[in-house]
Amino acid sequence: MRTLDQAKEAFVEDFNWKRARRLAQAGTRALPGAAVEYVVDKFPIVQWLPRYNPRWLVNDVIAGLTLGLMLIPQGLSYAKIATVPVQYGLMSSWLPSVIYAFMGTTKDLSTGPTSLISLLTAEIIKQLRGEQWSPSEIASAVAVMIGIYGLVIGLLKLGFLLELISLPILSGFISAVAITIALNQMDSLLGEPNVGDGTATQIHDIFQQLPQANVYACAVGFTGILFLTVLDQAGKRWGKKNRIVWFLSITRAFITLVIFTGVGYAVNRSRGDADSFLFEVVQVKSNGQEAPRVPNPTLLSKVAGPSVAVFIGSAVEHTAIARGFGVRNHYVTDQSQELTFYGVANIANSFFHAIGVGGAMSRTAVNSACNVKSPLSGFVTTAVVLVSIFKLVGTLYWIPKATLAAIIICAVWPLISPPSVFYRYWRTSLADFVSAMLAFWVSLFVSTEIGIATSVGFNIVYVLLRQIFAPISTVPDPDNDHERHCSEILQAISSPPSSSLPLPSDTRIFHFTDSVFFPNAYAIKTALLDTIKAHHAPVFHSPEALEAERNWSVSGERRLAKLRRKAGIRDPRALPPIGLVVVDFGRVNHIDATACAQLEVLLSEIRAYGGEGVAVRFAGMSGYVRQRFVRAGWRVVEGGEAGGSGEGGRIEGVSGVDKHMVVEAYRSVVCAVTAPRHGNVTAAAEKEGGGKGEDVEEYVEEA
Numbered sequence: 001m002r003t004l005d006q007a008k009e010a011f012v013e014d015f016n017w018k019r020a021r022r023l024a025q026a027g028t029r030a031l032p033g034a035a036v037e038y039v040v041d042k043f044p045i046v047q048w049l050p051r052y053n054p055r056w057l058v059n060d061v062i063a064g065l066t067l068g069l070m071l072i073p074q075g076l077s078y079a080k081i082a083t084v085p086v087q088y089g090l091m092s093s094w095l096p097s098v099i100y101a102f103m104g105t106t107k108d109l110s111t112g113p114t115s116l117i118s119l120l121t122a123e124i125i126k127q128l129r130g131e132q133w134s135p136s137e138i139a140s141a142v143a144v145m146i147g148i149y150g151l152v153i154g155l156l157k158l159g160f161l162l163e164l165i166s167l168p169i170l171s172g173f174i175s176a177v178a179i180t181i182a183l184n185q186m187d188s189l190l191g192e193p194n195v196g197d198g199t200a201t202q203i204h205d206i207f208q209q210l211p212q213a214n215v216y217a218c219a220v221g222f223t224g225i226l227f228l229t230v231l232d233q234a235g236k237r238w239g240k241k242n243r244i245v246w247f248l249s250i251t252r253a254f255i256t257l258v259i260f261t262g263v264g265y266a267v268n269r270s271r272g273d274a275d276s277f278l279f280e281v282v283q284v285k286s287n288g289q290e291a292p293r294v295p296n297p298t299l300l301s302k303v304a305g306p307s308v309a310v311f312i313g314s315a316v317e318h319t320a321i322a323r324g325f326g327v328r329n330h331y332v333t334d335q336s337q338e339l340t341f342y343g344v345a346n347i348a349n350s351f352f353h354a355i356g357v358g359g360a361m362s363r364t365a366v367n368s369a370c371n372v373k374s375p376l377s378g379f380v381t382t383a384v385v386l387v388s389i390f391k392l393v394g395t396l397y398w399i400p401k402a403t404l405a406a407i408i409i410c411a412v413w414p415l416i417s418p419p420s421v422f423y424r425y426w427r428t429s430l431a432d433f434v435s436a437m438l439a440f441w442v443s444l445f446v447s448t449e450i451g452i453a454t455s456v457g458f459n460i461v462y463v464l465l466r467q468i469f470a471p472i473s474t475v476p477d478p479d480n481d482h483e484r485h486c487s488e489i490l491q492a493i494s495s496p497p498s499s500s501l502p503l504p505s506d507t508r509i510f511h512f513t514d515s516v517f518f519p520n521a522y523a524i525k526t527a528l529l530d531t532i533k534a535h536h537a538p539v540f541h542s543p544e545a546l547e548a549e550r551n552w553s554v555s556g557e558r559r560l561a562k563l564r565r566k567a568g569i570r571d572p573r574a575l576p577p578i579g580l581v582v583v584d585f586g587r588v589n590h591i592d593a594t595a596c597a598q599l600e601v602l603l604s605e606i607r608a609y610g611g612e613g614v615a616v617r618f619a620g621m622s623g624y625v626r627q628r629f630v631r632a633g634w635r636v637v638e639g640g641e642a643g644g645s646g647e648g649g650r651i652e653g654v655s656g657v658d659k660h661m662v663v664e665a666y667r668s669v670v671c672a673v674t675a676p677r678h679g680n681v682t683a684a685a686e687k688e689g690g691g692k693g694e695d696v697e698e699y700v701e702e703a
Helices: 002-013 015-041 045-051 053-082 087-091 095-103 115-127 135-155 159-164 167-184 186-190 199-208 213-237 243-250 252-269 297-303 307-328 335-350 361-369 377-391 399-417 419-428 428-446 448-468 486-494 521-535 545-547 555-566 592-609 622-631
Strands: 509-510 582-585 616-620 635-638 649-652 661-665 669-670 675-677 680-685 694-696
Touching: 002 592, 015 661, 045 095, 045 555, 053 087, 053 243, 053 252, 053 361, 053 377, 053 399, 087 377, 095 335, 095 377, 115 167, 115 307, 115 399, 115 448, 115 616, 135 159, 135 307, 135 335, 159 335, 159 448, 167 186, 167 199, 167 307, 167 399, 167 419, 167 428, 167 448, 167 592, 186 199, 186 213, 199 428, 213 243, 213 252, 243 252, 243 361, 252 428, 297 694, 307 335, 307 361, 307 448, 307 592, 335 649, 361 399, 419 428, 419 592, 419 622, 428 448, 448 661, 509 521, 521 555, 521 582, 521 592, 592 616, 661 680
Parallel strands: 509 582, 582 616, 616 669
Antiparallel strands: 635 661, 649 680, 661 669, 680 694
């Protein structure tokens, strides 16, 4: 009996069970309100549409029309990449824009078929070739599966899982995909009908068959590439000064399609059957949008596994584009909500015999350049695509295959990372370089699935080995400049100062508790920025300026309000601006290329929020971490001793013993000013730009 009583008492007093009960009670109380908020968050249009400014309508119509004109040639081209009849590219393009208007969290993102999804879908179609399903049925089944994966991860708010794909892996993977797409188009560009499958085989066949190339197809294809390149370069050079040149540049694919479709019609119409044509045309055959149909369940089970690679590549691309343009245009995106949209759009689209869809970089950039104001532009885009489906199919019959190949090659060429990118990975981290090379070469010569799996597997093994064989430092260490004064710092820790000075209101100090690398780099960057925005006012803090800067996005305001409520801030108008950000690297023993890229983004976002006068200073970096920054292309200059001066302002050390560094990341100057003291930070620093020094008390903000 006594044992039973002890067991009961242990159960009641157990920390984990008490915590579980406490969380369960809190969750039960918050469930009704949280459920309503969760559902509302799935449809952001409910939040921003009541605040829509009618003056924005002109911008949205122009942007929607422009994207519609871009989607016609791109939809046809990406269907060709996917090896499905080209009309299905148009049938894949009209619905996503409407769904995004209701569920999207960016104003700029353009959704629809992409080159990446199309190529990966083509690989699955090739695997199932010879079975009873048509290419369009297989493509629709792939769309369903990637939609299911996206919907599950989005609804459960597991978008952070995609951060396991590091930036070097993504660069290598997308570069290999772009090269593969270009090689797949060479047979149409050159009029060589007997090019085989596989990168090595294609390269061999292309050069072997050059003497048999179709001269007319070559003339059409290479003239199209030249025309597209000239318009592209003209737009880059004169587009900002001349709106006509700018419009011709962004609609260059549509203009090329129109011109060469006319050429195809003029030279081939009187030649009878297709075998007599001077060059091949796409021969679009369609009677409008086909009736919806449920994908075959047996087929879904067959494509479930191979579709994982399609989902990973396209979902990472989609969320990265959304995040990037959110930062560029100063609004907040929701990664999990973007994945929820991605899932819903692909599942709904699949019923219309469509290939998978996601965010497209080129169209998104054009949408942003058109100064689009809200996702309502998607309705105009949908109208343009539907008109082409029902009214222009007869005309599209005469599009030369070489012209579509030219449009595809010009579209994917910018996706190939230049050698300088991989050289930077080599300098920054050998592990990052190896993972990028694995993703590139294996995806290029074996398969994209194995390429992504191999590179991700290598990264996981590398991280585990780093933990198993973690290096141990000693004090003193004559080979490490940063450790040179550790004994004196330890002495300072053992006798802390008797008084502390108040932390300046415009200062925020963060303390990293672990390494910063690809799995956590984005989350850490977001946490730092959220803290700064919650506790400090933006550079435009007057009501008039805020109204002038008001964006379509309401989710950012709601998120910021939630953060401030959580922090107990009742009057945001009384918040001070941000003037100095100190990031303590005392416990960071490893960074990688992804972390360096995210920290560079952090600097630009802090300056965008707080103004160019904000000083961002890195502190307490070990020799290894400092070396990684140098190898990543950051400029490091040794600062002076306490009371001395280094580039970027006068820096005073801790108790007169710590020698600090000044780090400049491209245009952003970052100064190290402090060292860890039992998890706290003590320092005195002068902001860049002059003024008297400001005292900093022992303070830490953990991220």
